[in-house]
Every structure is written in structure tokens, then in C-alpha cells.
Amino acid sequence: MKGLKLKTGALCLEFANTADWHGSAHPQEKLQTYRDLVLWAQRIRLLTEQDTEKLLAEAERHPIDAQTALERAIALREAIYRIFSAIAHHRPPKISDLALLNELLSRALAQLQLKPTPEGFGWAWVERAEALDWMLWPIVRSTADLLTSSDLSRVKECADDRGCGWLFVDMSKNRSRRWCDMESCGNVAKARRHYQRKRVKQAPR
Ligand SMILES: [Zn+2]
Numbered sequence: 001m002k003g004l005k006l007k008t009g010a011l012c013l014e015f016a017n018t019a020d021w022h023g024s025a026h027p028q029e030k031l032q033t034y035r036d037l038v039l040w041a042q043r044i045r046l047l048t049e050q051d052t053e054k055l056l057a058e059a060e061r062h063p064i065d066a067q068t069a070l071e072r073a074i075a076l077r078e079a080i081y082r083i084f085s086a087i088a089h090h091r092p093p094k095i096s097d098l099a100l101l102n103e104l105l106s107r108a109l110a111q112l113q114l115k116p117t118p119e120g121f122g123w124a125w126v127e128r129a130e131a132l133d134w135m136l137w138p139i140v141r142s143t144a145d146l147l148t149s150s151d152l153s154r155v156k157e158c159a160d161d162r163g164c165g166w167l168f169v170d171m172s173k174n175r176s177r178r179w180c181d182m183e184s185c186g187n188v189a190k191a192r193r194h195y196q197r198k199r200v201k202q203a204p205r
Contacts, residue, residue: 005044009169011142013155014044016081016167017180023085024163029074034059034066034132037073041135051135059132069133076104076136080143084167088157105144108137160185 008014018040020028031037038055041047047055059066079097086093111134115124125137146152151169158166158180166180179186 003045009171010146012080012139012146013167015077015139018077021163022081022165034070037070046135055132065132072133073136084155085157088155101143104140108140111137158185
């Protein structure tokens with residue numbers, strides 16, 4: 001999809017990173033409510049302001065459906081995290097995670113249609129504002145696209161050993177990116193190396 005604001009190089013990984021410390025025993029949930037999910041999608045420009053308003057109004061009318069949509073979103077996100085984390089560490093993903101993905105994929109792809117564009121034709125999503133989980137469809141498709149693309153071998157998990165768990169596509173020329181962000185985990189690792197070197201230097205003989 002064009003126009004998305006992504007830090008990770010792929011919509012599905014951006015979604016996987018909506019929990020902090022995913023690689024630790026105590027992940028921090030950033031999507032506490034259905035509203036959090038919708039506002040996240042708006043922030044990365046997956047939803048327009050108009051979509052956002054419509055979905056939030058619909059969620060207010062159908063709170064149970066909104067809760068179900070949030071639970072489906074989290075189940076999908078956890079499957080995406082486990083699949084790409086496994087791949088980043090050269091392990092096969094779990095069959096049950098792939099099964100969930102395939103189930104959602106058949107639902108998502110049924111919502112695609114062809115639309116004329118100035119250059120020819122393009123894929124477009126059927127507009128169904130009443131479906132509270134429709135923002136998951138492009139995420140499911142992005143997961144399938146990344147899994148079948150040559151960029152799959154570039155998927156990495158932040159090398160932070162505290163369990164940051166952030167996933168990204170390493171687009172650096174020599175595939176040398178290790179951290180989610182040099183400003184956070186990269187700096188922590190640098191400071192720690194510096195501290196250890198100093199300790200080695202100063203250690204009494
Ligand atoms: Zn990190």
C-alpha cells in the first residue's frame with residue numbers, strides 16, 4: 001500500500017511492534033482498547049481520518065463486536081510476531097500460527113477487487129465500514145507478501161538481549177543493521193560495551 005508511514009519496512013512488522021518488549025517474559029501491550037487499534041492504524045495512515053471516525057462511532061454502537069475485533073487483532077499480531085521472530089532466528093514457524101494466518105488470509109483476499117487506475121488496474125479493498133476489523137485485511141496481505149518475497153531473508157529481530165523484540169526489514173547494503181533504533185537499544189548496547197571495556201582496563205591484576 002502506498003502512503004503508509006512505516007519505520008520497519010513492512011506493514012505486518014509495524015503491527016507486530018505494537019507490543020513493547022515482545023521478546024521478554026513481560027511484553028507491554030500498546031493496544032489496550034479497540035480505540036488504540038484504530039488510532040494506531042490512523043497514525044501510520046492505514047486509515048483516513050474519515051475511516052477512523054466511522055469505525056469509532058460503529059464501535060460505540062457495538063462494543064462487544066469491537067472487543068471481538070480487538071481480540072482477533074491481538075491473536076493475529078501474536079502469530080505474526082512468532083512467525084517472523086522464528087524466521088529471523090532461522091527456525092521454522094509453528095504450524096498453528098500459519099494455520100491462523102491462512103484462515104484470515106482467505107477472508108482477507110475475498111475482500112479484494114480490481115479497480116481501474118490511471119495506469120491500468122490496481123487492487124482495492126471492498127469498502128465495508130461496518131466490519132470493525134477491516135484494517136486487519138491489508139495487514140494479513142502484507143504478511144503473505146513478505147513471507148513470499150525475497151526480502152524475507154532480511155527480516156530481523158532487534159539484537160537487544162533484554163528482549164526488545166522489535167522486528168524490521170534490514171535494508172542496509174551489507175545487511176549489518178542489528179538494532180530497532182540506534183537511539184534506544186543500539187545506544188544501550190554501545191554504553192554497555194564501553195562500560196565493560198573500561199572495567200577490563202581498570203581491573204586490578
Ligand atoms: Zn530494540
